[in-house]
Amino acid sequence: MHLVVCAKQIPDPETPPSAFKIDPAKNEVIPAPGIALVLSQFDGIAAEAALRIKEAAGDTKITVISMGAESAQQAIKQVLAMGADEGVLLQDPAFDKGDPHTTAKVLTAAIKKLGDVDAVFCGRQAADWDWGVAGILIAEGLGWPVSIIAKGVTLEDGKVRVQRVIEDGYETVDLPLPAVVTVSNEFGEPRYPKLQQIMQAARKTVTTWKAADLGLDPGEVGAAGARLKLERLYVPEKEGKAEIMQGDTPAEQAQQLVAKLQAAKIL
Amino acid sequence: MARNVLVVGEFSEGEPSTTTHELLGAASRLSDGGAVGVTLLGSGASGAAAATFPAGAGKAFTNDDAEYDVFRSDQWLIAVLAAVEQSSPDVILIAQSTAGRELAPRLAFRLDTAAAMDCTMVQDEGGALQVTRPAYGGNALATYSFASSPAVATVRAKSQDPIAPNAGATGESVALPGVGESRTTVIGREKVEAEGLQIQDAAVVVSGGRGLGSPEGFELVEALAAAIGKDKAAVGASRAACDLGWYPPSQQVGLTGKVVTPDLYIAVAISGASQHMAGCSGSKTIIAINKDSEANIFKSARFGIVGDYKQVLPPLIEAIKAAK
Ligand SMILES: Cc1cc2nc3c(=O)[nH]c(=O)nc-3n(C[C@H](O)[C@H](O)[C@H](O)COP(=O)(O)OP(=O)(O)OC[C@H]3O[C@@H](n4cnc5c(N)ncnc54)[C@H](O)[C@@H]3O)c2cc1C
Ligand SMILES: Nc1ncnc2c1ncn2[C@@H]1O[C@H](COP(=O)(O)O)[C@@H](O)[C@H]1O
Numbered sequence: 001m002h003l004v005v006c007a008k009q010i011p012d013p014e015t016p017p018s019a020f021k022i023d024p025a026k027n028e029v030i031p032a033p034g035i036a037l038v039l040s041q042f043d044g045i046a047a048e049a050a051l052r053i054k055e056a057a058g059d060t061k062i063t064v065i066s067m068g069a070e071s072a073q074q075a076i077k078q079v080l081a082m083g084a085d086e087g088v089l090l091q092d093p094a095f096d097k098g099d100p101h102t103t104a105k106v107l108t109a110a111i112k113k114l115g116d117v118d119a120v121f122c123g124r125q126a127a128d129w130d131w132g133v134a135g136i137l138i139a140e141g142l143g144w145p146v147s148i149i150a151k152g153v154t155l156e157d158g159k160v161r162v163q164r165v166i167e168d169g170y171e172t173v174d175l176p177l178p179a180v181v182t183v184s185n186e187f188g189e190p191r192y193p194k195l196q197q198i199m200q201a202a203r204k205t206v207t208t209w210k211a212a213d214l215g216l217d218p219g220e221v222g223a224a225g226a227r228l229k230l231e232r233l234y235v236p237e238k239e240g241k242a243e244i245m246q247g248d249t250p251a252e253q254a255q256q257l258v259a260k261l262q263a264a265k266i267l
Numbered sequence: 268m269a270r271n272v273l274v275v276g277e278f279s280e281g282e283p284s285t286t287t288h289e290l291l292g293a294a295s296r297l298s299d300g301g302a303v304g305v306t307l308l309g310s311g312a313s314g315a316a317a318a319t320f321p322a323g324a325g326k327a328f329t330n331d332d333a334e335y336d337v338f339r340s341d342q343w344l345i346a347v348l349a350a351v352e353q354s355s356p357d358v359i360l361i362a363q364s365t366a367g368r369e370l371a372p373r374l375a376f377r378l379d380t381a382a383a384m385d386c387t388m389v390q391d392e393g394g395a396l397q398v399t400r401p402a403y404g405g406n407a408l409a410t411y412s413f414a415s416s417p418a419v420a421t422v423r424a425k426s427q428d429p430i431a432p433n434a435g436a437t438g439e440s441v442a443l444p445g446v447g448e449s450r451t452t453v454i455g456r457e458k459v460e461a462e463g464l465q466i467q468d469a470a471v472v473v474s475g476g477r478g479l480g481s482p483e484g485f486e487l488v489e490a491l492a493a494a495i496g497k498d499k500a501a502v503g504a505s506r507a508a509c510d511l512g513w514y515p516p517s518q519q520v521g522l523t524g525k526v527v528t529p530d531l532y533i534a535v536a537i538s539g540a541s542q543h544m545a546g547c548s549g550s551k552t553i554i555a556i557n558k559d560s561e562a563n564i565f566k567s568a569r570f571g572i573v574g575d576y577k578q579v580l581p582p583l584i585e586a587i588k589a590a591k
Contacts, residue, residue: 013404017541017563020406029403100372101381129402129409130522131384133372140376145341145450148369151516161454166365169517171337172454185506185523186516227381227415231397236408242555242571253572254583257554258590260570266531266552267495267590 001060001155003050004120005084006107006135007043009068009075010128012036020235027233039075042123044190046183047079049153050121051191054083057155061085063114067095067106073206081193081201088114092210094218099228100129102221104137109214111142118177119160124149124184135182145175151186268394269301273356273417274324275347276305277364278315283307286362288322288429290422293389294360295323295430297396304328304354306443308335308346313440320438323430326354330443339449340369347374349443356417358396360389363421375419382419383411387426404522405545424467425528425549459517466501466518471531472547474503474520475513478536478557479576482513487580488535494587503527503547505537521546536576539564556580 012035019032047064054060064079066072067090076087090106098106111117120142122135132148139146151170152163159174165186175181193201211218218224243260245253261267272294276287283291287305294303305324307315309331316327328350334342343366351359351374359374361367363385375382388399392412398420399410466472473495475488485502492500504514506521520527522545532550536557537543544567547553555568558575565571572579 013542014540015406017406017566020403020541022407029407099381101375124523127404130404132368133382133384136369136372137376140373146369147451149365165516166456169459170457172456174452174454176450185510189510227413228383228411229414230409231412232410233402233407235406236401238566240566242565242568244560244565244571244573250572250574250578251582251586253574254579254586257570257572257583258586261531261554262590264552267587 001057001118002114002116003053003060003062004111004114004117005043005047005050005062005064005079006120006122006138007047007064007066007075007079008040008123008126009037009066009072010040010126012038013041013127022233022235024234027230037071037074039078040123040127042125042127042183042185043075044078044082045185045187046121046123047082047084048190049150049181049183049187051083053153053155063088065090065107065110067091067103076206077201078193080204081198082191083197085204087204087206089206089208090214091208094211094224095222097223097226098221099226100131100133101137101227102225104134104141105225106214106216106221107134108138108141109216110209111138113209113214119155120180122180122182124182135180139180142178142180144178144180146180147173147175148182149184150181151184153181153183268391269299270297270357271301271355272298272303272358272360273350273354274303274305275359275361275367275370276307276319277362277366278307278311281311281314283315283318283322284362286364286424287319289425289427290360290362291319291323292429293422293427294358297358297389297391299391301357302326302354304350304356306347306350308343309333310336313442316440320436321432321434323433325438327438327440328353328443329440330446332446334446337453338366339451339453340366340373341451342447342449343370344373344377345447346443348377351378351417353441359417359419361419361421363423367421371419371421378417378419380415380417380419381413382421384421385423386420387423389420389422389427401545403541405541405548424526459515461501461515461518463497464501466503466520466525466527469499469501470529471495471500471533472503472520472527472529472550473500473533473535474505474537474547475508475535476505476537477507477511478538479508479513484536484576485514487576491533491535491580491584494584505543534564534568535580537564538562539567
């Protein structure tokens with residue numbers, strides 16, 4: 001079997017809000033000093049889902065693909081260290097500043113080029129822009145069924161069984177293969193690679209494909225192909241500071257708080 | 268500029284959902300004299316249509332087939348495409364719900380256009396539609412315009428106002444053609460919601476975080492909610508607490524959990540990460556109880572107590588009981 005994991009490299013989403021800054025002229029996030037680029041959390045979990053299927057099924061190849069800058073090699077290497085077999089970096093200036101639809105177009109073209117793929121695993125959403133659409137658009141581009149926000153995934157008899165998170169619980173669904181599944185944090189933690197695996201991953205090859213390798217016209221991807229035009233990116237204003245209860249003991253503070261709530265007709 | 272707007276509606280027990288009312292409100296404002304349509308799919312759809320007319324719809328596209336009762340995006344997609352065919356919308360509004368998240372991108376793909384997800388503002392800007400959505404875990408807001416048509420947008424619950432009901436308004440119901448096949452087979456469903464009042468509906472939400480230190484910490488949080496009133500207050504949790512298995516994921520508040528907009532939100536031992544605030548910043552009043560006076564939560568809170576929750580909650584519970 002051949003499984004694909006889509007992995008994106010992003011600025012660490014747990015950056016403290018105080019370190020989060022935007023360049024209003026460029027509508028871009030200013031990289032915060034000391035904030036690392038990391039594998040988007042849910043993509044590590046998507047990789048974990050694919051690895052567990054490989055362990056259960058045997059004889060399975062996992063290819064990890066990432067569209068991004070040269071640095072995205074690190075995200076690819078991380079998934080290789082977890083146990084994926086091959087990596088593909090999709091890197092071309094023509095891919096820059098697109099929207100989720102152009103990103104999905106590039107990823108779809110890469111999956112088509114890989115050829116014999118049985119299932120694609122994505123994160124429920126990239127933890128930078130929080131769109132949550134690439135996996136669904138890849139499924140549409142390939143003409144495959146899709147199930148999103150999985151908390152469990154197993155593969156048997158040519159179908160994938162997904163436990164998907166819904167508003168009031170979980171739903172179990174079967175999709176025929178090939179299919180796309182997007183994975184959520186309810187699935188569980190991804191494994192930590194061992195030192196030896198990290199060293200092995202360093203030696204695994206990562207192929208780079210450009211727009212031309214994927215048969216994509218530069219006009220249909222990146223900024224040129226984007227249908228969503230970012231007009232403005234800004235930090236919403238916060239109200240400011242809380243009124244802190246000043247009593248000497250927790251009991252006094254509690255009483256002050258209740259008095260405030262009553263005065264404000266909240267309680 | 269007049270626009271045709273199509274809303275993908277949801278309903279239960281014959282009543283359009285609150286979010287459907289909100290979407291119809293946004294649609295009415297955007298339409299500016301254009302037509303507002305709504306799709307309703309599943310048993311009782313044509314019955315639910317009547318309630319969408321006073322809410323702003325002029326036409327309801329319905330199919331009562333029970334096949335639609337369980338959401339499968341490929342089936343819904345065909346039905347909504349049929350309604351699009353008949354109503355030529357410039358804008359399609361969909362809830363950011365289990366169904367909407369999956370349907371909107373597929374619909375955009377089929378219509379060769381784009382979908383903007385989880386929008387909190389949808390507005391006319393000099394004749395063009397602009398949508399604004401949180402990004403970077405709620406640290407930023409991003410405003411977009413569309414270079415393709417129709418514009419597809421999913422809209423966050425509680426972000427739009429419904430219109431004042433137009434009593435007596437009537438509209439036209441149009442039956443959509445039969446149901447198509449689905450490649451998704453639903454095997455089963457498991458409900459894991461907390462008993463009683465749901466956090467989305469509660470007037471007060473008391474949430475606990477990783478700072479509780481153990482699942483037992485939630486007993487105090489639950490006691491606080493109970494003191495406020497079982498019919499008023501429900502208990503939520505941060506993702507850190509849910510991921511640790513201390514509280515059911517169904518109670519998670521935040522970007523990847525539930526969005527709540529109660530009158531009062533009490534955050535106990537929660538740091539106030541942007542992804543958590545994304546789910547509760549629409550609350551009328553936020554109270555923070557945290558032992559770290561520098562915690563980010565105090566930037567969003569109106570009132571705060573700096574202290575150990577184990578010491579603060581018992582007297583707070585007593586004070587609330589006494590105040591009743
Ligand atoms: C893409 C993405 C999506 C996410 N989605 C969500 C989401 O939907 N919801 C969500 O909540 N998070 C979400 N997160 C995680 C989020 O970034 C934070 O990691 C999480 O909210 C932290 O939870 P917490 O505040 O409970 O824990 P912590 O950040 O560890 O904070 C614990 C707090 O408790 C305080 N404390 C400790 N002991 C005590 C005590 N005895 N008494 C009083 N206070 C005490 C500490 O001072 C601290 O402020 C998401 C993250 C990402 C990257
Ligand atoms: N640049 C990228 N490279 C690889 N995978 C991506 C990229 N962008 C998005 N994805 C995948 O699609 C998922 C959803 O992304 P998004 O729709 O942008 O929120 C991510 O979790 C990844 O699995």
